[in-house]
Amino acid sequence: MSHPAGGQPSEAAERPPRATGTSAVEVRRSARRSRTVSAYREGDRTIVLIPARMSEAEERRWVGVMLDKLAAQESRRILGDGELTERAERLSSQYFSGRVTPTSVRWVTNQNTRWGSCTPAEGSIRLSHRLQGMPEYVVDYVLVHELAHLLVPGHGPRFWRLLESYPRTERARGYLEGVIAAERLPHLPVTDGER
Template structure:
């Protein structure tokens, strides 16, 4: 199966501090499907040759999010979650937020995460597992910020200004909550 010459879209941030080049490969044989996979430190996105540049950009974003969600399903354990918290604190909070305990919990069904500054503990809801990594990072960073500022005032939000995907992650979580409120349609009858 031959593909048209590939071209590199851009270098984008994936899975923490590592950067990966996104390579888009167009194929005249590919009619409507889009797929993506990791190849070493690159992400390869396969698209139909007829796709416009705007459609290409949209599909690259969709496929990067899908890959991130698949990878986060191979979920971090509590130790990896604590390491990720330390990395986020160093990157966005100057290392000032240093929790004693970071762990997943199954008893948080109405909130995404919680923090007890007096104990230095952060708990993330198991419902986040399987969501894109940038969403988990946002919730973790949100709780780390609570170790420094307890409420949700201007000082708190100023701490989150440096995380570039705050608004996108918040929108994602709002969408999940809204989808959970939609009425469930009964399954179609089979005759």
């Protein structure tokens, strides 16, 4: 995945990997790369290739952009219910020390006002089909949210303390709030001149 970016060539440099969420990010600077930024996954690491003369601020911005683009690209592949269950178990292990194991996790098409729901007595989690195609970190946030509900009902302080362990909670909530806000905007007609 490549995108054009500003910056002039200079000597190549490689940054040590840094952890972001569940994987490490390694930034590689290249004197031969003058205008593009690209990224790819290599095992559990993400490699971001940038022009050598890019500033630290530009680097941080482009790393974020490329992580989001990779996540969106990966989440376009719709996970099956079995994969969702495996993912929930992995998230439970990572963020809740495996204290909660859902009996089932599945997509449903009858949740148009909620992103997810659960039934603690059964240990089941349901995710709205509207999440399909959203970035991976957003789907993971909803799974973590519902896993937390299997431990703590309601949205009290104890519940929110559990969610603090997921590092992209605020970002995912902002994304979902943006989706809701966009859905509420009036749809303006497109004229021939705007196409």
